[in-house]
Amino acid sequence: MLAIAVSDFGAFGKLFSEAIEAADRKQVEGIRASGGSALHEIRFGLMPQVLPVIAGQVLYFIESNTRSATIIGIVGAGGIGLQLAEQIRVLEWQKVSFLILMILVAVAAIDWISEQTSLCDHRPARGRVRCMAIRTRGHRFSGHALS
Secondary structure, X not given: OXXXXXXXXXXXXHHHHHHHHHOOOHHHHHHHHOOOOHHHHHHHHHHHXXXXXXXXXXXXXXXXXXXXXXXXXXXXXXXXXXXHHHHHHOOOHHHHHHHHHHHHHHHHHHHHHHHHHOOEEEEEEOOEEEEXXXXXXXXXXXXXXXX
């Protein structure tokens, strides 16, 4: 899975730079106007906008790589896919079902984490977009709410 992840670094660079470029600069300008330092501009102006996008992209790639590693392992590259193929060959159906269940649980857990870190819930709640906050190291990154 590490080899698959290394191949994603280029895509991460492109996607992260696009997320940073697409961020609204009004929050950064507001912090600058109120006397904040460059670090404050990044921490309070840019990170709340970019962190959920980056987290979603990273979790998507992890989920995709988990599924890819299983398939690649089945054809002989090692990992859990190789274990799955070996158990199928020796007709150990209990172990096969357990391995498949493990893979499904891992993908479902990654998907659930991705849903929990998504920034905004776009279901209307009294004309507003309800947004979730992401906690990182005791700091609260909150998203924008449309009133």
